[in-house]
Structure formats: structure tokens, C-alpha cells
Amino acid sequence: MGTEIETAVEQVEIASSWKQLDVTDMSSHAKVVAFDLDNTLARSKMRMTDHMASLLSRLTNEITVAIVSGGRFEQFRDQVLAALDDSTDKSHLHLMPTSGTRYYRWENDAWSCVYAHDLSxxxxxxxxxxxxxxxxxxxxxxxxxxxxxxxxxxxxxxxxxxxxxxxxxxxxxxxxxxxxxxxxxxxxxxxxxxxxxxxxxxxxxxxxxKGIDKAYAVRKLGAILGVDVSEMIFVGDRMDPQGNDYPAAQAGTMPVRVSNPDETVEFVDTLLRTLDRS
CATH class of the missing domain: 3.30.1240.20 (Eukaryotic phosphomannomutase, cap domain)
Structure with a gap:
């Protein structure tokens, strides 16, 4: 893995609520919207609601979407993929299980594992x-x-x-x-x-x-997609300094703090309206 792994150390200020953010301005700069899974897109270990799934499916037709979570691929499959409708543009959906230590994308009508950094x-x-x-x-x-x-x-x-x-x-x-x-x-x-x-x-x-966390994940994804990390929105419920979403904010994404999936629904609905006007 060599020198591509970096450890973010800077402290960043994050708005306590997404409603304090200028979503229109964020959407004008964003090329990727990344999400945590548990307690962000869905309640812990539960399938996404139909409403969340519908919004996420629509979002994949407007912008590149990524999911970065500590869960295994099987959780992504059961909680997210099984809930998405046929309108989903899977080529615009990128999956990074186990905090970005693995990366899957849609290739040849199947989810393909591009890399995996397994522990000894x-x-x-x-x-x-x-x-x-x-x-x-x-x-x-x-x-x-x-x-x-x-x-x-x-x-x-x-x-x-x-x-x-x-x-x-x-x-x-x-x-x-x-x-x-x-x-x-x-x-x-x-x-x-x-x-x-x-x-x-x-x-x-x-x-x-060491060094493989959500900061690594968004940097790696940016390199793969040819997108700067500053052009990514990252939505998560654990944006506190000890939380596993915080490194994504430290890496330079546009951080969006939510408390639960209901707030994520509100944010994505607002984001979609701004994207539709752009």
C-alpha cells in the first residue's frame, strides 16, 4: 500500500446540523455524494426504508454516489442494494465496506471487488x-x-x-x-x-x-474517479472527533452531520431539488 495511505490530523469544525449548511452552494461544487450506512442511510443492521431507497436511486441518476461503512459487503447487499429500485444507475454507485478496506463497483452486470486490504x-x-x-x-x-x-x-x-x-x-x-x-x-x-x-x-x-479509515477511502475513491476530495459531500452520523465518519471530514470533504436516517432523507430530498435546478 506504500505511501498512498495518509493519516489526517487536522481538527475541523463541523456544523451541528445539516440545516445550517448552504446545500445549494455545496451541490454546485459536488461531484460525489458519499454516505455512511448504519444510522445514516438505515437504522443499525436494518434495511433502508422505501423512501430512502427511492431517493438514493434518484440520486444515482444525478451524481456519483458512494457508501463507506464499517459493515461487510453482505450488509450493503441486504440493507441497501436489496432496497433499491430498477431506476438505480449502478454504474454511478460505489461501495466501500469495512471502512474502505474493500472497494466494489458494478462491472459486467455484477458487483466486483476491486481491492481488499486484509489483515495478517x-x-x-x-x-x-x-x-x-x-x-x-x-x-x-x-x-x-x-x-x-x-x-x-x-x-x-x-x-x-x-x-x-x-x-x-x-x-x-x-x-x-x-x-x-x-x-x-x-x-x-x-x-x-x-x-x-x-x-x-x-x-x-x-x-x-493503520491509516485505512474513511479518510483513506475518500482519497482512494477520488483518485479512482479523478475527483478532488474537496468535491465530495460526506454524510454521516458519527462526525464527532472519536467517530468513524470524522476522518472523511479531516480529509477535506464537505461534511454533513446527521443524527439518524430521517435527517438523511431530509438532506437528500433537499440536495435533489438543488441538483434538479442546476
Whole structure:
């Protein structure tokens, strides 16, 4: 991977609500609109609503669209692709699962994996051990779970405190101020200084190769598409400095903070109206 991986370090100010932004001005400069998945396009592990799917399908006919999320490709398939209608221009849709450690695009009537940056067997084993040990030490290892708490995604190890299939209400209540998963990430980071350890979704911590996060993803996508990162809008619910959407803002995208998929619907609807007038 060499020198193409960069680590963003600058702090950026992000509007607390998308309604404070000049969407018309953003759309006049944008060539790509990128989205987080869980709690941005859809509730955690749930399929997009029909309304969101309709808007996203329309958006692919107006501008290039990307989805960058910590989830596996299978989540993209079940939560997003299965909901899109036949009007979707799949050639304008780019998928970057596991925080950009993998990249898929539509080729020859199928989704093709262009690259995958998998962790070594030793790194995956050490990441699982560290997450398990520190989760117990911090009293974050829950007895009642819905599915596995640790998932080996090849290019990413993900800890989900309540399991991958936990109901949304339980996830929302587990760590409302993000302090619990931030504490776990900080402890694991000391064990694995050569890896990227970041607080992920509502109950998760993600571990991947150093320097591969959503900043890397948007830079890589920009290079592939011949688009400057400053010409990308990035929409996400975790735009706080410890959140996994924040690196995309640090990389120089036009950041849009949303609190939930309902706000994303409002933003995309507004964006589409401005694009229709351009």
C-alpha cells in the first residue's frame, strides 16, 4: 500500500446540523455524494426504508454516489442494494465496506471487488484477544447478546457489545454518549499501536490496517474517479472527533452531520431539488 495511505490530523469544525449548511452552494461544487450506512442511510443492521431507497436511486441518476461503512459487503447487499429500485444507475454507485478496506463497483452486470486490504492472521488473532480482554476488564462484555460480539471481517475486526443482530433500541441505550466504546478503543489502541483502532457504530469498535479509515477511502475513491476530495459531500452520523465518519471530514470533504436516517432523507430530498435546478 506504500505511501498512498495518509493519516489526517487536522481538527475541523463541523456544523451541528445539516440545516445550517448552504446545500445549494455545496451541490454546485459536488461531484460525489458519499454516505455512511448504519444510522445514516438505515437504522443499525436494518434495511433502508422505501423512501430512502427511492431517493438514493434518484440520486444515482444525478451524481456519483458512494457508501463507506464499517459493515461487510453482505450488509450493503441486504440493507441497501436489496432496497433499491430498477431506476438505480449502478454504474454511478460505489461501495466501500469495512471502512474502505474493500472497494466494489458494478462491472459486467455484477458487483466486483476491486481491492481488499486484509489483515495478517497474527494481527487478526491479537486484535480479537485484546478486544476480548479489555471488554471484560471494562465490564463491557455483556451476558445477553444477539449474535457474535466479535467478528473477523478479514480486512477488519469488529467488536459489537450486544452482538451483530441486537435490536436498535438496545443499541441506542447501551452507550448514548459514546464513552464506553471510546474507552475500549483507547485501551485496545495501546496494545496494537501499528493498527487503526477506532470507535465505530452505536456499540462497536473497529480495527483495521493503520491509516485505512474513511479518510483513506475518500482519497482512494477520488483518485479512482479523478475527483478532488474537496468535491465530495460526506454524510454521516458519527462526525464527532472519536467517530468513524470524522476522518472523511479531516480529509477535506464537505461534511454533513446527521443524527439518524430521517435527517438523511431530509438532506437528500433537499440536495435533489438543488441538483434538479442546476
Amino acid at each position: 492472521e497474527d494481527d487478526r488473532r491479537n486484535a480479537i484477544e485484546s478486544l476480548t480482554r479489555h471488554a471484560h476488564e471494562l465490564n463491557l462484555w455483556e451476558d445477553r447478546t444477539w449474535g457474535p460480539q466479535i467478528e473477523d471481517r478479514g480486512s477488519q475486526i469488529t467488536f459489537s457489545a450486544l452482538g451483530q443482530l441486537a435490536p436498535v433500541d438496545a443499541k441506542d441505550a447501551w452507550d448514548p454518549d459514546n464513552s464506553r466504546k471510546n474507552a475500549l478503543a483507547a485501551a485496545v489502541r495501546l496494545d496494537l499501536p501499528h493498527l487503526q483502532v477506532r470507535s465505530g457504530g452505536s456499540t462497536s469498535v473497529d480495527i483495521s490496517a
